[in-house]
Amino acid sequence: MAPQRRAAPAWGSAGGPCGGAKRSRGQQESRWRWLRTLFLLASATIGALVSWRYLGAEDGVTEVLAHRRENLQDRFIEIPCSEDYNSHKKFEGCTPRKCGRGVTDAVITREEAERILEAVLFHRVCLYGALWDTSVVEKKGKPIKIAERGLSLGGSDGGASILDLHSGALSLGKHFVNLYRDVRQRIQQRIAQAFGINSSAMYLTKPTFFSRINNTEAKTTHDEYWHPHVDKVTYGSFDYTSLLYLSDYSEDFGGGRFVFMDAGSNKTIEPQAGRVSFFTSGSENLHRVEKVHWGTRYAITISFTCNPDHGIGDPVLT
Template identity: 50%
Template sequence: MKKPSRENRKQTGCSCWGDCTCSEKAKGPEPWYSFRNCVTHISIIIISVLMARFWLHVIYPSSFVALAGKDPLDAPVWHEVPCSNDYEEEVFLECKPKRCGRAVMDNLVSRDDAEHLLRLAKRGLSHGGSNGGASILDLHSGALSMGDKFVNIFKIAETDDSLFTEEDFRIYRRVKDQIRQAVADKFDVPVDKLHLTKPTFFSRMDTKKAQTKHDEYWHVHVDKETYGSFHYTSLLYLTTYKNDFQGGRFVFADKDYNRTVEPRVGRVSFFTSGSENPHFVERLREGVRYAITVSFTCDPAKAIADPKIK
């Protein structure tokens, strides 16, 4: 078959993107060139979309499953995962993880204690707050987010005797000890080998636009890479998903699913801090989310003391 001239192809009025069957509507030679290109373009688009969906699923699985939903748990939840090799070279034989995973408990910390700590967090953070959507209060170092930097909350407390009380720190220590014991029991670690480490802090997340990388809490990360001293990470939630905020679920970014922990007042989750537990916090859409990160190490050289009124 003789290839149609450019002039004849123009006369057909055929447009690849407009109509692949335009030969039925136009007189003249068959627009084989346009039809072939149309099929090629569509095939490329379909293949590109399928490949993009495949790689997005591999990197960030689109399916979310609840490890612990918003409703109260009848019993603690445990999800075991294979340990990474992050701990192989470490010398803390009695303490470093022998098995790995994540646990969620609803009856470890009393609601009264959780609500007391929420009031403490709000009092402290009311004296500062970042320009972006994530603020922290660290009662160990005194660090308080203020704009795009940090200030010392204990300097502020020197002019405000009502900011902190001995009762605040007594409850803080009690809750920390309850979580420490639960972590030790679950991972078969002698409790005296498990040390509080930094950073351990209150966090407040809201919907303000991120101003620095510290405000972008929604990126996947590994605690042992971000904070070298961590062996076990725990969180105590002080507000409740869907009641106090929308979004803000804690997400384990596993290869098959994104497994979520939906915060509720008094809920504790804890997990081994290595690359077997990559995670992120879902971006908030509404409201304010409060929590405490309580971190533990096996290295006594990285231990920090309990906080106290300065």
Template identity: 50%
Template sequence: MHAKTTKRILLRVTFIVLTLGIVTLLSSRGDQSGLTTFVRQDETVRKRTLDVPCSKDYKKYQHFEGCTPRRCGRGVMDGLVTHEEAKQLQRIAKRGLALGGSNGGASILDLHSGALSKGDSFINLYELMKRSNHKIVFSEDDFSLYRKVKNRIRSAIAAEFGIEQDRLHLTHPTFFSRMTTKPAKTVHDEYWHPHIDKETYGSFDYTSLLYLSDYGSDFTGGRFVFVDKEANSTVEPRTGRVSFFTSGSENLHFVEKLASGTRFAITVSFSCDKKHAIDDPHIKS
């Protein structure tokens, strides 16, 4: 073969390889809107983590040695909670929420305090249960499932961040959420605003979310989005998926507005400060 022809072919091959490389790189980083996917709904991840630099805000907060994040980050685990456990928790959520429900698109049931969205405000489910002879909604088995799952999540967070698990205290609020496409009626329905959990909830140091329904089939929209400098990054909810992260401003986030369907999740969070510890939810007598 002619040296010139060989050179031309080599140049062409190099061009094709480079173009393919750039296309692959761009598509793996996200679409034109600057959105990348951290974990897709249709994949099963044992554990996927990402370190993110801790925000400077930690200087403002009291430091709890051996617990306050020194390393910040995010993680997603699919194997921690079984599909059946998540489905059972969804049934519990539905049972409780059936006694209330917001007029707008977001309803919560706080398992610890009993706060339940109803209309444009909240009622107390435990008060209601007390008045109507206790076990109308939850059984001891329901609470025991919640505790089991919460302890598993706590161990996973402790292992990931190199903390002794006894230093992580379950904190308020811990709640089931149900989101729909209904228009918001009060600010409590506006789940789509970017926020920092440490600022919104005060006591949170490590946030976890357990998803109880599937993005793409049970609902559309409703992806969890981390707001990052370069490109936002989504976690697509999947039944049984646990997503956890340090609660400071390094993990600013929001939930996209739902486009269709109903989305269920539980927020389970931990504080390093004993003062903010709450008991495991249990039947109040």
């Protein structure tokens, strides 16, 4: 028997089962359209969130190496060394052969960073014999005294103030000196371990300083901390730079992220109290600090050289 042809459903005709089929197909199509729109919207939202987190900061493509509130054990990224070191005297066991950058929240605790900040801000550190407290502000609900006078003597009132921790005019409390030495030693060991060098072959060097940045307009070019620079060029003796952050990005201040400026993409570090970043000081690590938009950012730059002639001792009790 010839197979019976089933009549093709008359999709086009109105009424009867066909009318129902037309309606349900129409419903199905509009459901699909909705689903597709929803899917596109969801993808766009997820895409926007991902880009907001990882990309598109002030200047093009940006990857965040260390997020705020993240507790980073250790992150180390090796990069090829620049030629910079060739034009300097080489010191076996110290001059970078391996270059790169690292960030860790596991070397210095938040409490230690807070104690250092307190030691500096609560006039236990005196400059030219003067106590520093001239104003009291709130930090996380706690009133703290800000070292306006000392810092403005050490720097300027144009947004970025620097306090050279090795200035002969500084009088440092025992508490600060001991804490600083201990923190410096642990950072030095971490750097030595990361770059495969001998910790005793590297020396603390100048300038090693405490910085305070806010959004006050720059008064001189020295206040313009946001320019891209290479530490070895800016400071000469540096071979390894480290930064110890003493306040929190997006809680204590806005803007002010540290940015490694790589060809094609930037890598940022969001400061947080106790976070240490460290890197070889040559042009493989061109960097800058974003402008601080609000609040106050505190950090300490601790730098090391391989040249014993450029070495200095820890700040001492005076």
